[in-house]
Amino acid sequence: MSPRLRWRKFVSGFMLAMTGVCAFVAVSVLFLILGYLVYHGGTSINWNFFTKLPTPVGETGGGMANAIVGSGKLLLLATLIGVPIGFFGAIYLAEFSGATTAFVVRYAADLLNGVPSIVIGIFAFILVVHPFKHFSTLAGGFALGLMMIPITLRSTEEFLRGVPNALREAAMALGASKWKTIASVIVPAAYRGILTAILLAFARVAGETAPLLFTALGNRFWSPGWNQPTAALPEMIYRYAISPYDDWNRQAWAAGLVLLVLILVINIVARAILSRGIAVPRS
Amino acid sequence: MNVGTTTTTVPSAGPLAGSRSFLSRLRQGDEIARMITFLFAASVVLVTVLLVFELWQGSDLSRHKFGFNFFRTSVWDPIFGQFGALPFIYGTLITAAVSLLIAVPLGIGAAIFLAELAPARVSDTLEFFIDLLAAVPSVIYGVLGIFIVVPLMRQYIQPALKHALGFLPLFQGPAYGVGFLTAGVVLAIMVIPYIISVSREVLLSVPRDQREAALSLGATRWESTWKVVVPFARAGIFGSIFLALARALGETMAVTMVIGNTPTISASLFSPGYSIAAVIANEFTEAVGDLHTQSLIELALVLFILTFILNGVARLLIVATSQRGSGMGNV
Amino acid sequence: MKRITGLLLVVLAFAGVLWADSALSITGAGATFPYPMYSKWFDEYHKKNANLEINYQSIGSGGGIRQVTEGTVDFGATDGPMNDDQIKAYQDKHGFAILHFPTVLGADVPTYNIPGVDVELSFTQEAIAGIFLGTITKWNDPAITGSNKGVSLPANDIVVVHRSEGSGTTYIWTDYLSKISDEWKTKVGKGASVNWPVGLGGKGNEGVTGTVKNTPNSIGYVELIYAIQNKMPYGRVKNSSGAFVKADLASVTAAAAAAVKSMPDDFRVSITDAPGKTAYPISSFTWLLVPAKFSDTNKRDAIKGFVKWMLADGQNYTEALSYAKLPKEVVAKELKAIDKIQ
Numbered sequence: 001m002s003p004r005l006r007w008r009k010f011v012s013g014f015m016l017a018m019t020g021v022c023a024f025v026a027v028s029v030l031f032l033i034l035g036y037l038v039y040h041g042g043t044s045i046n047w048n049f050f051t052k053l054p055t056p057v058g059e060t061g062g063g064m065a066n067a068i069v070g071s072g073k074l075l076l077l078a079t080l081i082g083v084p085i086g087f088f089g090a091i092y093l094a095e096f097s098g099a100t101t102a103f104v105v106r107y108a109a110d111l112l113n114g115v116p117s118i119v120i121g122i123f124a125f126i127l128v129v130h131p132f133k134h135f136s137t138l139a140g141g142f143a144l145g146l147m148m149i150p151i152t153l154r155s156t157e158e159f160l161r162g163v164p165n166a167l168r169e170a171a172m173a174l175g176a177s178k179w180k181t182i183a184s185v186i187v188p189a190a191y192r193g194i195l196t197a198i199l200l201a202f203a204r205v206a207g208e209t210a211p212l213l214f215t216a217l218g219n220r221f222w223s224p225g226w227n228q229p230t231a232a233l234p235e236m237i238y239r240y241a242i243s244p245y246d247d248w249n250r251q252a253w254a255a256g257l258v259l260l261v262l263i264l265v266i267n268i269v270a271r272a273i274l275s276r277g278i279a280v281p282r283s
Numbered sequence: 284m285n286v287g288t289t290t291t292t293v294p295s296a297g298p299l300a301g302s303r304s305f306l307s308r309l310r311q312g313d314e315i316a317r318m319i320t321f322l323f324a325a326s327v328v329l330v331t332v333l334l335v336f337e338l339w340q341g342s343d344l345s346r347h348k349f350g351f352n353f354f355r356t357s358v359w360d361p362i363f364g365q366f367g368a369l370p371f372i373y374g375t376l377i378t379a380a381v382s383l384l385i386a387v388p389l390g391i392g393a394a395i396f397l398a399e400l401a402p403a404r405v406s407d408t409l410e411f412f413i414d415l416l417a418a419v420p421s422v423i424y425g426v427l428g429i430f431i432v433v434p435l436m437r438q439y440i441q442p443a444l445k446h447a448l449g450f451l452p453l454f455q456g457p458a459y460g461v462g463f464l465t466a467g468v469v470l471a472i473m474v475i476p477y478i479i480s481v482s483r484e485v486l487l488s489v490p491r492d493q494r495e496a497a498l499s500l501g502a503t504r505w506e507s508t509w510k511v512v513v514p515f516a517r518a519g520i521f522g523s524i525f526l527a528l529a530r531a532l533g534e535t536m537a538v539t540m541v542i543g544n545t546p547t548i549s550a551s552l553f554s555p556g557y558s559i560a561a562v563i564a565n566e567f568t569e570a571v572g573d574l575h576t577q578s579l580i581e582l583a584l585v586l587f588i589l590t591f592i593l594n595g596v597a598r599l600l601i602v603a604t605s606q607r608g609s610g611m612g613n614v
Numbered sequence: 615m616k617r618i619t620g621l622l623l624v625v626l627a628f629a630g631v632l633w634a635d636s637a638l639s640i641t642g643a644g645a646t647f648p649y650p651m652y653s654k655w656f657d658e659y660h661k662k663n664a665n666l667e668i669n670y671q672s673i674g675s676g677g678g679i680r681q682v683t684e685g686t687v688d689f690g691a692t693d694g695p696m697n698d699d700q701i702k703a704y705q706d707k708h709g710f711a712i713l714h715f716p717t718v719l720g721a722d723v724p725t726y727n728i729p730g731v732d733v734e735l736s737f738t739q740e741a742i743a744g745i746f747l748g749t750i751t752k753w754n755d756p757a758i759t760g761s762n763k764g765v766s767l768p769a770n771d772i773v774v775v776h777r778s779e780g781s782g783t784t785y786i787w788t789d790y791l792s793k794i795s796d797e798w799k800t801k802v803g804k805g806a807s808v809n810w811p812v813g814l815g816g817k818g819n820e821g822v823t824g825t826v827k828n829t830p831n832s833i834g835y836v837e838l839i840y841a842i843q844n845k846m847p848y849g850r851v852k853n854s855s856g857a858f859v860k861a862d863l864a865s866v867t868a869a870a871a872a873a874v875k876s877m878p879d880d881f882r883v884s885i886t887d888a889p890g891k892t893a894y895p896i897s898s899f900t901w902l903l904v905p906a907k908f909s910d911t912n913k914r915d916a917i918k919g920f921v922k923w924m925l926a927d928g929q930n931y932t933e934a935l936s937y938a939k940l941p942k943e944v945v946a947k948e949l950k951a952i953d954k955i956q
Contacts, residue, residue, distance in 0.1 A: 204418070
């Protein structure tokens, strides 16, 4: 074996080993993050955290009950806004539209997807907070809903298109009209993918903070109804993390852990559904 | 009497080839379904157009007052009504550059490992974990940044860099812990998953015979990867980098928690700075006076245009590679 | 189809339940300077009035002024009183006035984090101005060591921390600096948001305190209670009579004494660099910004009720948080001014 060949083989082995190191580093970051959160946050999670309201500044013992509920309301509203638009829009793209319209809609969705979340926050402020003269759950939900639209739209469209044409033809042959085909054949066939898309979009906006800064503002109490400012987990994490109070810092870790676990679980479930690991009940 | 269905045409997208009248489609509910779903699809376009319009409209005052000087002045003074975007643009670009310098080699390396070396199951499992990393919210990276990365930088890494490379203007100045470098590091962690998953996909889409041809000509494993496969997928890999860049530019929370929030232009990476997204987050709710608010909206417009262009280019590159991969085939 | 209808009904029911406005919710936003006090007050007031929730968000005085002018919050709060232009803008926009109501007296203190130094430092006017102008860069500068004999200060670079957003605390600090330093006055000026010559930015009093706490060799300006609650050292400042005074209830009250006699009707007054041997030179009132007219009478009555309570029982909570009570004369004047809220 010539020296040159030996060198080349050495380089080959070395570089490939390095790529392994890169992969290892990338993956271990995830576990480090989880580890830190579990370590710092795990000790701070207690019953108070889930049931109590925040206490006045400087006093200990408060919790994030209102933030948890607030996040829930925001996400519910976001889903109610984002999912129907994404879902029905995708049906239009996959089943009804012509090529140019489809291109325009997809382009707009991609554009929306790429907008930084802080800019969406400004948009929601101008459109909802300013006219209504209120920081509100409504504004926050609107901002988050906007962010859910593109993900839901593109993924649903892909899965709808993925349904084999044979199914469509069969339904047509049996005399079903277009919309009936869509409702009872195509959509159920793409059920898994669509559900996955919705879950992933949900997980994506669950952790968003920036859009909430100008819309939901924050609340130290329960937020009644939909037209008042509300606390939310990501926003509380931000406030508490930059503060000097140890108790608040601990709560920030705890909230971070709760949020991350929620998001990771949704992601894992979504992917499992897609790979047919979990049985999804069908009507 | 028309039965109302076609028997031979395959309906993909678009209305059925005109064999049913409008009224019969209406009666069957198809036209209504079409109109309803069209409305939803149109609303997406409407919202996006409205967004751009509001950004344009909302920055009217500052655009007219400052014109292109907005991008050349570095004074941001609310009292005297002077608003220059340069420090924010600088900070945004520098932190993005640092993040890419760290994330691209690591990311591509990891992608090569996953696509070329790892057995399919290992590759899929690791990819699964990396996708999870992409799902971690920005604010959590911020928390980790404040409590873990900043002290690490301040106590160990920045002094070490200063010691070893302090002759470079890049590594001079006091080690605050917060600053461009720290923000870049945190951003790097955030964008690595994007680089890895897209690069891995484009690498996997490179036809087998490219590799086999190289190997049969006597190349080592590494050489076939680095000199044949990667260049083949080059466009897609660049696409992933642009995607990562677009994400890095728009990041708000993690950046504002570790960058120092000072509008400064400095050659040193240790210096605290500011980014476009961070200044908007900090100042928007309390910008008193129209000029201040509109200057911030103009910044938002700038950010939007930047990410828009980058995302567009990224998509083109990625699509081009995948098509190339499947189109070229074997013969 | 049935499943969809069922789901829809559940969602609507859920929404309906959540839509029910059980409590009257009032939103206020603004200064972080009095935030510990306000959060205590609103919490206590809510305990006494379970149907009323006053949600106060500390986004900075600049935010308070802006949002109350926009009308997106019911009341604002600031430690830097609105200037004439801002008041006029409010009047023009709404057709009625915006009223200032002082709530407590507080102080901006220079808090620092110097490894190895946990004693009280004394700062001259030149020292403070120089540090924040960036002309004094090291802790062992003669301007600082001169007034701190016996303390060994390291030769480390000073890390200045200031506010990253529009802040009344900043207003108070820069108001003081403008009075004692011509260089500051011309170079930077006073305001809620200035072009800082040096330093890192933290968000809110909380952010500045947090940054100083975590950054060695740093110095920042925060409201007194933030330094106390976080057990951080803060320095004495030389006042107009030449004495080095530490911020506490007595010295802050003394600072207000001179201004009380000449308190204007709109309560806007600056008490920085006040005369008096025992006065703390960086003290200030802090104000609630209340619109003179409310279309919602429930809200109006609720706010009036709160202000009355704040001027009476509320004042009993201030000292525990190191804010000084309002002078009696000011309280009396305010009680009369409440009637201006229609």
